[in-house]
Amino acid sequence: MSADNESRAERIRRLLDTEGPTVKQNAQGFNEGRYAAMADVDGEKLRSEARRIKEDAIERLPELIETARESVEENGGSVYLADDAADANDYLAEVCADADSVVKSKSMTTEELDVNEGLEAAGVDVTETDLGEFVLQVADEAPSHLIAPGFHKSTDEIAELFNARFDPAEPLETPEQLTTFARDHLGDRIRSADVGMTGANFVLAESGTLALVTNEGNARKCAVTPDTHVAVAGVEKLIPSVDELGPMVELLARSATGQEISQYLSLLTPPTDSPTIDFDSTEPIGGGAEDREFHLVLVDNGRFEMRDDEGLRETLYCVRCGACSNSCANFQHVGGHAFGGETYTGGIATGWEAGVEGTDSAAEFNDLCTGCSRCVNACPVKIDIPWINTVVRDRINRGAEPDAVDSLVDGLVPDDEEPGMDLGKRAFGNVGTLAKLGSATAPVSNWLADSAPVRGLLERGLGVDARRGLPEFQRETLQKWDRKRDAAVREPHDDRAVVLFPDVFTNYVDPERGKAAVRVLEALGVPVRVAGVVGSGRAPFSQGMIATAREQAEAVDDALSPHLDAGRDAVFVEPSDLAMVRSEYEKLLPANRAETLAGGSYEVLEYVYGLLENGVDPEPLPRGDGERLTYHAHCQQRTLGLDAHTEAVLGRLGYDVATTEAECCGMAGSFGYKADYYDLSVAVGESLADEVRESDGPEDRRVVASGTSCEEQLTDLLDRSATHPIELLDPER
Amino acid sequence: MSQPPVSTFTDALDGLGVGWRNTTTADFPAALADAIEAPAVGTALPFEGVSLDGADVTVPPTPAELREATTGVTPVFGGIAQYGSVVVESRPEGDELVALYPERHVAVLRESDLVGGVDDAIEDRRARIAAGRDSAVLATGVSATADMGATVEGVHGPREVHVIVLRDR
Numbered sequence: 001m002s003a004d005n006e007s008r009a010e011r012i013r014r015l016l017d018t019e020g021p022t023v024k025q026n027a028q029g030f031n032e033g034r035y036a037a038m039a040d041v042d043g044e045k046l047r048s049e050a051r052r053i054k055e056d057a058i059e060r061l062p063e064l065i066e067t068a069r070e071s072v073e074e075n076g077g078s079v080y081l082a083d084d085a086a087d088a089n090d091y092l093a094e095v096c097a098d099a100d101s102v103v104k105s106k107s108m109t110t111e112e113l114d115v116n117e118g119l120e121a122a123g124v125d126v127t128e129t130d131l132g133e134f135v136l137q138v139a140d141e142a143p144s145h146l147i148a149p150g151f152h153k154s155t156d157e158i159a160e161l162f163n164a165r166f167d168p169a170e171p172l173e174t175p176e177q178l179t180t181f182a183r184d185h186l187g188d189r190i191r192s193a194d195v196g197m198t199g200a201n202f203v204l205a206e207s208g209t210l211a212l213v214t215n216e217g218n219a220r221k222c223a224v225t226p227d228t229h230v231a232v233a234g235v236e237k238l239i240p241s242v243d244e245l246g247p248m249v250e251l252l253a254r255s256a257t258g259q260e261i262s263q264y265l266s267l268l269t270p271p272t273d274s275p276t277i278d279f280d281s282t283e284p285i286g287g288g289a290e291d292r293e294f295h296l297v298l299v300d301n302g303r304f305e306m307r308d309d310e311g312l313r314e315t316l317y318c319v320r321c322g323a324c325s326n327s328c329a330n331f332q333h334v335g336g337h338a339f340g341g342e343t344y345t346g347g348i349a350t351g352w353e354a355g356v357e358g359t360d361s362a363a364e365f366n367d368l369c370t371g372c373s374r375c376v377n378a379c380p381v382k383i384d385i386p387w388i389n390t391v392v393r394d395r396i397n398r399g400a401e402p403d404a405v406d407s408l409v410d411g412l413v414p415d416d417e418e419p420g421m422d423l424g425k426r427a428f429g430n431v432g433t434l435a436k437l438g439s440a441t442a443p444v445s446n447w448l449a450d451s452a453p454v455r456g457l458l459e460r461g462l463g464v465d466a467r468r469g470l471p472e473f474q475r476e477t478l479q480k481w482d483r484k485r486d487a488a489v490r491e492p493h494d495d496r497a498v499v500l501f502p503d504v505f506t507n508y509v510d511p512e513r514g515k516a517a518v519r520v521l522e523a524l525g526v527p528v529r530v531a532g533v534v535g536s537g538r539a540p541f542s543q544g545m546i547a548t549a550r551e552q553a554e555a556v557d558d559a560l561s562p563h564l565d566a567g568r569d570a571v572f573v574e575p576s577d578l579a580m581v582r583s584e585y586e587k588l589l590p591a592n593r594a595e596t597l598a599g600g601s602y603e604v605l606e607y608v609y610g611l612l613e614n615g616v617d618p619e620p621l622p623r624g625d626g627e628r629l630t631y632h633a634h635c636q637q638r639t640l641g642l643d644a645h646t647e648a649v650l651g652r653l654g655y656d657v658a659t660t661e662a663e664c665c666g667m668a669g670s671f672g673y674k675a676d677y678y679d680l681s682v683a684v685g686e687s688l689a690d691e692v693r694e695s696d697g698p699e700d701r702r703v704v705a706s707g708t709s710c711e712e713q714l715t716d717l718l719d720r721s722a723t724h725p726i727e728l729l730d731p732e733r
Numbered sequence: 734m735s736q737p738p739v740s741t742f743t744d745a746l747d748g749l750g751v752g753w754r755n756t757t758t759a760d761f762p763a764a765l766a767d768a769i770e771a772p773a774v775g776t777a778l779p780f781e782g783v784s785l786d787g788a789d790v791t792v793p794p795t796p797a798e799l800r801e802a803t804t805g806v807t808p809v810f811g812g813i814a815q816y817g818s819v820v821v822e823s824r825p826e827g828d829e830l831v832a833l834y835p836e837r838h839v840a841v842l843r844e845s846d847l848v849g850g851v852d853d854a855i856e857d858r859r860a861r862i863a864a865g866r867d868s869a870v871l872a873t874g875v876s877a878t879a880d881m882g883a884t885v886e887g888v889h890g891p892r893e894v895h896v897i898v899l900r901d902r
């Protein structure tokens with residue numbers, strides 16, 4: 001439905017206008033439901049258990065397939081292991097050779113395989129019975145979400161579609177009328193179908209039992225009404241037995257729709273004992289169970305290769321709840337169709353598409369992951385989804401030959417990346433080098449950068465949107481300032497000392513935040529020095545430049561280790577740099593180094609909170625005196641659970657603090673600067689800005705944000721500047 | 734597995750908007766008569782002291798009777814107190830069909846079959862799977878969809894569910 005010559009920016013703009021509003025309502029609704037439902041259980045424990053179960057199952061996959069084969073055959077069914085889509089479709093065509101019609105319940109795996117097309121080509125009539133899938137089948141559209149495939153469609157759009165297609169006596173209008181119509185229409189199809197096809201949320205190898213999680217009841221009907229039941233499932237759906245099912249059941253509906261449990265959890269061990277039913281017969285029901293046929297089609301289609309691929313293996317743990325999409329600020333605003341992908345879209349889809357279709361299919365939308373990390377805590381099996389996106393991005397950067405190294409060219413560029421990678425990404429990834437240059441030549445660099453010809457060049461050459469203000473580089477960096485100053489600890493507080501980490505932005509663009517941090521800590525009795533390294537590698541990491549990020553991580557390790565060894569604590573002003581050290585370095589550095597660095601690093605307000613909790617007197621810090629402010633915590637900071645510390649400190653100092661709910665500000669480092677994504681970034685930011693405006697009341701609240709990106713975005717969208725919380729605490733304020 | 738109080742279960746049913754009635758084997762005929770909306774079909778109850786005989790319920794129904802029934806009465810073999818779920822087994826008598834096709838499902842549950850939470854229910858399932866009663870649906874509330882732009886109850890499955898709890902079984 002998207003015109004081929006439509007540019008990426010145009011497509012996003014169109015989707016923001018068309019599908020955006022419905023998607024936003026639905027995705028945010030699911031997301032809020034998930035928070036509420038997870039609050040009732042020990043989520044951490046359940047997620048760890050679920051993770052362990054899936055890790056173990058994928059490890060033992062070949063064995064589980066054999067066990068499932070034996071048990072299903074013993075029950076009287078058959079198992080087919082399909083290598084790829086063509087193989088699966090050939091087999092299904094054979095099974096359905098005598099069938100005129102097939103009714104299906106929702107299965108993304110059959111979408112992946114294009115089963116409907118395959119069967120229709122073989123002359124079989126296929127009907128989707130899940131209402132969302134049915135709408136898409138009528139509309140001839142692709143799913144836009146893992147569990148709610150049609151959730152980009154509003155009631156009015158569905159009504160228009162049904163009225164045009166089916167021409168009912170009375171035009172359909174309300175959700176109730178549409179549902180009744182669809183139920184009756186589909187009911188006829190189900191009663192007369194020859195084959196019922198379902199997916200499976202889990203396959204219990206030991207007993208050959210399928211677990212099907214649904215709300216509408218159509219999977220139950222498809223499985224029990226026709227004599228023949230075919231279940232199609234990716235091999236990753238296997239778990240050993242019913243013993244492993246508990247945590248999955250507790251988590252799946254909560255994560256997906258915010259329900260405690262789905263309406264129907266079918267645990268069928270087909271062929272089942274239910275009597276067969278023929279709606280043309282006049283005999284009472286009973287008997288015939290021996291005529292039931294069951295075929296389980298287990299699908300490889302790239303999954304065994306994913307299992308052997310360190311970067312993609314985790315994807316196989318996915319239970320397809322959709323929480324990663326629902327928690328994604330970009331997804332909330334444009335929906336799955338903006339993300340593209342052959343079948344899967346949004347969140348974990350990068351992993352699925354890369355594994356099942358290939359890197360190219362994933363490349364299409366990989367950029368829409370900003371690495372905000374809000375999906376990480378949402379995932380019931382603890383998949384590091386942003387990392388999968390980063391790995392795939394790195395592979396895209398490196399082109400078709402991931403191991404190719406052109407040592408000559410490599411020596412000439414300032415990073416460890418391959419020649420030929422996207423110039424804009426490369427510039428954003430090397431922002432540290434550029435900032436250093438910009439700062440050294442400020443203010444000339446700022447005048448130049450702001451000039452029309454340079455902005456034009458930046459937009460055309462590097463994709464930097466001309467509507468964004470550029471950071472203004474400061475001649476005196478934080479490091480320079482630190483070297484010139486006299487340390488000023490009034491009353492040393494026992495044993496603590498700090499090395500402050502200068503991130504790129506704080507060092508070159510906004511040294512005032514860094515100076516405030518130094519003054520606050522020293523006022524609280526903690527001597528501070530500024531580290532001799534700039535930037536954690538976040539910038540190259542977020543562009544998928546893993547080798548460059550690793551090199552920077554090593555430099556940070558070299559620079560910080562002597563301080564940590566000397567008993568100093570590393571303190572970070574910028575949450576995304578702290579998150580880099582705490583969450584990402586484990587993938588870039590040897591485990592013991594990463595652990596030491598993570599263990600010794602703190603966010604600056606987290607650190608202040610710790611000092612105050614340990615009895616340090618906040619007397620030297622200025623008070624809020626009830627000043628009203630709205631605080632937006634940085635996305636990665638929230639993932640680390642560090643938003644509460646800032647709120648607590650501000651509250652303790654006498655501020656009246658309102659907080660925001662938005663998952664991300666939409667700026668996300670370089671994302672909001674990119675011309676292709678400017679409109680999306682602003683749309684996401686506007687949702688946040690609306691929250692701020694709503695909390696304002698008659699008088700504006702002061703806006704406080706922990707992240708550089710969030711500060712910039714909020715300053716751009718609201719007519720007032722946002723401040724880092726540490727600046728409120730500055731004794732020199 | 735300790736037996737949860739029946740009130741936990743009925744509270745959960747209230748939360749789901751599912752009707753219920755506590756009764757005894759002696760009072761079952763009256764409770765059943767109140768629960769069904771004609772025409773009704775059913776599957777035989779294997780619980781001692783109760784039966785559908787004499788009630789206005791067709792057992793077993795023809796496919797046409799099943800289609801036209803307003804109410805389907807089946808035994809259920811377990812209930813999850815925490816969530817208000819009932820366990821519909823795929824018995825040869827046709828429980829799965831009778832619980833699914835009519836608009837209203839009346840589930841007859843022995844109080845002694847109640848369990849606390851999902852883990853207990855799964856534990857129970859495991860024992861039944863081993864015993865060959867290996868297919869069942871844990872049904873919680875009524876069939877529903879949000880696919881038409883708002884939550885609508887009564888899609889492919891029942892629009893109403895009513896549970897009769899046998900306190901003395």
Ligand code: SF4
Nearest residue numbers: 318319321322324379
């Ligand atoms: S990756 Fe995790 S959150 Fe996303 S769909 Fe899979 S299980 Fe759900």
